[in-house]
Amino acid sequence: MSTPTIDYTTATLEECLLDFQQRFNENARVKKLIPGWNRKILIEPTDVENPIHLVISDNEMREVSPGMVEDPMLVHMQADEETFKRVWTGDINPATALIDGTLAVFSDERDKVKLEAIAMVIWGL
Amino acid sequence: MKKTIELLFYVSFGAGMAFGMSSFTMLSELNHVVNGPWVVLAIVLAGAFCAMISASVAELASMYPSAPGVRTYLKVAFSNRTSLVLVYMYLIFMVLVAAIESYMFALVLGAVFPGTPQIPVVIGLIGFTMVVNMLGLELPRGMQIISTLGLIGLILSLGAYGFAGDRPALILVPVLLGVVALLLIARAFKVELSKRLRFAAWAVLVVAAVLAAFALAADRPAAPSPQALRQGLQIPAAVSMAVYLFIGFEWITMLGMKPDSYKRTIPVSMPLAILTNVVAYSFVAFGMWLRLPAEVIAERPIPQVPYFTAVLGASGPYLALLISFLAIFSTFNAGVMGGSRLLYILAREGVLPKFCAWMSAKGAPLGGVAVLGLAAMASSIVVVTYDLPGLVATIGSALVGCVYSAFMLAVLRLRKTKPDARRSYRTHVPVWAQWAVIVIMPALGVAALFSQPDLGFWPLAGAFAIVLAAALMTWWSLSRSENERLPVKPGPALGS
Numbered sequence: 001m002s003t004p005t006i007d008y009t010t011a012t013l014e015e016c017l018l019d020f021q022q023r024f025n026e027n028a029r030v031k032k033l034i035p036g037w038n039r040k041i042l043i044e045p046t047d048v049e050n051p052i053h054l055v056i057s058d059n060e061m062r063e064v065s066p067g068m069v070e071d072p073m074l075v076h077m078q079a080d081e082e083t084f085k086r087v088w089t090g091d092i093n094p095a096t097a098l099i100d101g102t103l104a105v106f107s108d109e110r111d112k113v114k115l116e117a118i119a120m121v122i123w124g125l
Numbered sequence: 126m127k128k129t130i131e132l133l134f135y136v137s138f139g140a141g142m143a144f145g146m147s148s149f150t151m152l153s154e155l156n157h158v159v160n161g162p163w164v165v166l167a168i169v170l171a172g173a174f175c176a177m178i179s180a181s182v183a184e185l186a187s188m189y190p191s192a193p194g195v196r197t198y199l200k201v202a203f204s205n206r207t208s209l210v211l212v213y214m215y216l217i218f219m220v221l222v223a224a225i226e227s228y229m230f231a232l233v234l235g236a237v238f239p240g241t242p243q244i245p246v247v248i249g250l251i252g253f254t255m256v257v258n259m260l261g262l263e264l265p266r267g268m269q270i271i272s273t274l275g276l277i278g279l280i281l282s283l284g285a286y287g288f289a290g291d292r293p294a295l296i297l298v299p300v301l302l303g304v305v306a307l308l309l310i311a312r313a314f315k316v317e318l319s320k321r322l323r324f325a326a327w328a329v330l331v332v333a334a335v336l337a338a339f340a341l342a343a344d345r346p347a348a349p350s351p352q353a354l355r356q357g358l359q360i361p362a363a364v365s366m367a368v369y370l371f372i373g374f375e376w377i378t379m380l381g382m383k384p385d386s387y388k389r390t391i392p393v394s395m396p397l398a399i400l401t402n403v404v405a406y407s408f409v410a411f412g413m414w415l416r417l418p419a420e421v422i423a424e425r426p427i428p429q430v431p432y433f434t435a436v437l438g439a440s441g442p443y444l445a446l447l448i449s450f451l452a453i454f455s456t457f458n459a460g461v462m463g464g465s466r467l468l469y470i471l472a473r474e475g476v477l478p479k480f481c482a483w484m485s486a487k488g489a490p491l492g493g494v495a496v497l498g499l500a501a502m503a504s505s506i507v508v509v510t511y512d513l514p515g516l517v518a519t520i521g522s523a524l525v526g527c528v529y530s531a532f533m534l535a536v537l538r539l540r541k542t543k544p545d546a547r548r549s550y551r552t553h554v555p556v557w558a559q560w561a562v563i564v565i566m567p568a569l570g571v572a573a574l575f576s577q578p579d580l581g582f583w584p585l586a587g588a589f590a591i592v593l594a595a596a597l598m599t600w601w602s603l604s605r606s607e608n609e610r611l612p613v614k615p616g617p618a619l620g621s
Contacts, residue, residue, distance in 0.1 A: 093474070095473035117488045
């Protein structure tokens, strides 16, 4: 299992996501999972007004920016901010969060599996 | 995605998941217990129960959107152990349905090409579906809508032609009921209909009612006979069996495209999917009754073949085969895909071994597909060898009825334990009616297990074996997950 370099209890959600972006872009196995998978991902905390979106294109996570985003193939995620921080720093397994109802993912089914696979590759959970 | 297309996708998916080749087998099984209009009554009542259950499922989905329903709702409302027992019961049911579906495909293929060996066909079909899923191939959404609508449209047309071919005015009876049901659904979900639409609906109602009354007066049924009254007493068992015809509608809740979908679109799409299937099954059941002797329907697990032959002549079996292909193309594949993802997520959660979460470089759940496919192959060999489709379907519907009852209980329990949790939708079914369904569904299931004296105690023994297997799997899962699972600190529920 990969060790987080960032402490979710003190970091902001954006910092957690920037750390994840670096891991994502440096991981060779992730690159194998995502050819042709160009998506915008909206991270929307339910307890604070702090939406952040990620842009994945051409085998890289190119953007981590605050604010909402629209896209026909949008992957929309909702959870409270702490759950998000723990998911993106590998502190909890996203599958467990989904089953426990603490995380919701609105997208095509294959996109959910793809995100799960990425988390598994990066964190080894 | 536009709202209408989104609604159409959910409705076609929900109706399609419930509609498979084994639905015809269940129509045949129902004719062991009741026949003719009583079958239709059982279908309508089972549809009404499922519509009430769907409202509870919609409320749970609005609390836990996009979650793998059968696992999440029951885990949150009851306990991990209870949830796992019911999830394993559901998974065993899915494996058995895959076995029945593939067997029915082999029988239909055999009707067109006599002498086709059954076991190689069954194994080949499941193997083919496994390969398709392992390669990560999936029907585009538009194709899925078209193939499912095509499938249901064909069934509706053949059913309507079968029962109203000689007396076209009879077609107005289901039209009348369908419009009433749609108006009731619109009212329940507070859908504002335009003045023009309301006028058109009422005009159709009045004209259809008048013409149907004339048609029925000309075709007046005989007075109730003692045999008919005996059949009436068998209705509870038949209703439980008919629930089988709607199983799968709840899978819609995992497919929500956006948070707003759970407020109205998904809640309204489930009863619409159920209504679509009520009409389709009723047409076919009534058509079969008019065109075929009761013994022919009851004796053959693929009654659609003699029925289509009676309606269309020599081309009937070919059409039955085309419908089988359509069902395999859309619903069978969707079932294998959904089941394998449930296995995958259980493995990721730590309750199943890690190999169930193996994934291809493209992100296809290899482990889940392999486990589900191999289990379906093994059970299909048993089902084919001992010719068990009717027995297995009857047991399955009784057990899933218990899972559905648990969904309703989960709603009432969560209203007490989590009264302030976010609910973007609340069921309109009164609490007393929910309690009634919670009690009635398992009772009907027990009645179904004893409904066919010629089967002896096999239905009861089979149901017991499945429950025991689910309990043992739960015990095994919990003991291994305690040893192997990573410590997970659960956060607050999304809806809290």
